[in-house]
Amino acid sequence: MRIAVTGSSGKLGRATVERLRADGHDVIGFDLVGAPGFGFTRVDLQDYGQVLDALLGVTARHEGLDALVHLAALPVNGLVPDAATFTNNVTATFHVLHGAVRAGIDTIVTASSITAMGFPDFAHLTALPVDETYTEANNTYALGKVAEEAISAQLVGWREGLSITALRFTNVVDPDEYGSFERAGDPEYRRDLLHSYVDSRDGAAAVALALRHAAPGFEVYNVAAPDSGMTVPTAELAARHYPDVPVVKQLGEFETLMSIDKARDRLGFEPQHLWRDEYARWRAEQATP
Numbered sequence: 001m002r003i004a005v006t007g008s009s010g011k012l013g014r015a016t017v018e019r020l021r022a023d024g025h026d027v028i029g030f031d032l033v034g035a036p037g038f039g040f041t042r043v044d045l046q047d048y049g050q051v052l053d054a055l056l057g058v059t060a061r062h063e064g065l066d067a068l069v070h071l072a073a074l075p076v077n078g079l080v081p082d083a084a085t086f087t088n089n090v091t092a093t094f095h096v097l098h099g100a101v102r103a104g105i106d107t108i109v110t111a112s113s114i115t116a117m118g119f120p121d122f123a124h125l126t127a128l129p130v131d132e133t134y135t136e137a138n139n140t141y142a143l144g145k146v147a148e149e150a151i152s153a154q155l156v157g158w159r160e161g162l163s164i165t166a167l168r169f170t171n172v173v174d175p176d177e178y179g180s181f182e183r184a185g186d187p188e189y190r191r192d193l194l195h196s197y198v199d200s201r202d203g204a205a206a207v208a209l210a211l212r213h214a215a216p217g218f219e220v221y222n223v224a225a226p227d228s229g230m231t232v233p234t235a236e237l238a239a240r241h242y243p244d245v246p247v248v249k250q251l252g253e254f255e256t257l258m259s260i261d262k263a264r265d266r267l268g269f270e271p272q273h274l275w276r277d278e279y280a281r282w283r284a285e286q287a288t289p
Contacts, residue, residue, distance in 0.1 A: 001107075002026040003211070004055065004065050006045060006096060007072030009034045012111070012172050012203050016069060019204035020211075028061055030054055031072060045072055045092035048099065055096075055103040067107040067211055070096045077141045086140040086147075093148045097155055101162065109210045112149055112166040112220065114258060115142035120192035125245045128238050129259035130194060132168065132220045153218045163214040170196040170224040170258055172203050173275075178282040181275050185231045187240055194257040195228040195237055199273035209267040221263040225271045227254045 003020055007013040008029025017039070020027045027039060034040040041061050043054045057063045073089045074080060080088065093110065100108055118125060118136040126134060137143040145168075152164040171193050173180075183189040190196065198206075206223045228234055234251045263269035 001066035001211070002028070002062055002064070003067045003069060004028050004030050004062075005069045005071060006030045006043070006092075007070070007111075008040065010071060010075070011174055011200055012169065013071045015174075015200040015204040016071065016207050019201070019208055020069075023208055026062075028058075045095055046088070048095045051095040052099040052102060055099045055105065065103070065105050067109070067214075068096070068100050068105050069207055069211070070108065070110040072096075073111065073144075074141070077139050082140040086144045089141065089144040090147050090151075093144075094151060097148075097151060097164070101155055101158060106159075106161050106163060107211060107214045108152075108162075108164045109207055109214070110148065110152065110164065110166050112168045113142065113145045114168055114170040114193060114196065114222075114224075115139065116145040116149065116168060117222075117258075122194065122242070125242060127248045128242060128245050129249065129251075129255070129257045129261075130222075131259040132222055132262055149220060156216070156218045161216050163216050164218050165210040165214060166218070166220045167203075167206055167210060168220060168222045169203055169206075170194070170198050170222075172200050173197050173278075174200050175273075175278065176282075178275060178278040179286075181229060181279045184229060184275070184279075187230075187232050187237060190229050191241060193229075195230050195234075196224040196256050196258040197229045197275060198224050198271065199278065201273050202271035205271070206263065206267070206269050209263075209269055213267050219266075221267065221269075222258050222260050223263060223269070224256050224258040224260055225274055226256055226260060227252075227274055227276075228256055229275050230254065
C-alpha cells in the first residue's frame with residue numbers, strides 16, 4: 001500500500017516507517033521535521049489546508065493514499081501549557097482524520113495512549129489487568145486522547161467501509177533506552193504506567209498488524225509488552241498499589257497489568273523485544289571497551 005505516517009520523525013514514527021517499508025509498503029512521512037527526499041513532506045498539521053492538500057496528493061511524492069497512520073502529537077504534558085497541549089493534539093487529529101475522510105482514505109490507524117485509561121494515578125480502576133473497556137482522563141493530554149477516540153468512533157459512521165483503529169500505546173522504549181531498567185526491582189518504578197512498557201519495534205509491529213487486519217468500524221487496542229518492566233511479581237505489585245481492585249484473571253509471575261489479550265486475539269500481536277533480553281544486551285554494550 002501507499003501509506004502516509006504523520007509524526008514520522010518521532011520515536012514510534014521512525015520505527016513505524018522502517019517496519020512498513022520493510023513489509024514492502026510505499027511510505028511517505030508527514031512531519032514538521034525530517035530528512036529531505038522522496039519519503040518525506042513537511043506538513044503543518046495545525047493547518048487544515050496543508051493537511052487536506054497533502055492527503056489528496058503531493059507532486060513528486062504521491063497521487064493518492066491507500067492508508068494513513070497518525071502518530072504526530074505533543075507526546076506529554078509540560079512541553080507547552082496544559083490547554084495548549086489539548087488544543088494542539090486534538091486539532092491536529094481532527095484535521096488528519098477529517099481530511100482523510102474527505103480524501104477517501106478508508107484505512108486509518110491512530111495513536112491513542114495509556115493515559116486514556118487512568119494514567120498516572122489509576123485511582124478509580126474497576127478491574128485488573130486493565131483492558132480497553134476502561135477509560136479515564138486525568139490530565140489534558142489524556143483528555144485529548146479520549147476526545148480523539150470519541151471523534152474516531154463517530155467518523156466511521158460517516159462513510160461506509162471506513163476503518164479507524166486506535167492503539168493505546170504505553171511508554172515506548174527505543175533499543176538504546178534500556179539502561180533505565182536498572183530500577184526494575186523498585187516497586188515504585190513505572191507505577192504511573194501500570195509498570196508497563198513497549199519496545200518501539202513492537203509498537204511498529206502493532207501498527208503493521210492493525211493495518212493488515214483493518215475492518216470497517218472503530219476499534220481500540222492496548223499495546224504493551226506481555227511482561228511488566230519489573231523483577232517484582234505482578235500479583236505483589238497489584239496487592240501493594242491497588243489492594244481494593246479486583247484481579248479478574250490468574251496473573252502470570254510478571255504479566256503486564258495493561259491487558260493485551262484483545263490485540264493478541266484479534267491482531268496476532270506478540271511482542272518480540274522484552275526488557276530482560278534488551279537490558280542484558282545494553283549491559284554487555286556498556287561493558288565493551
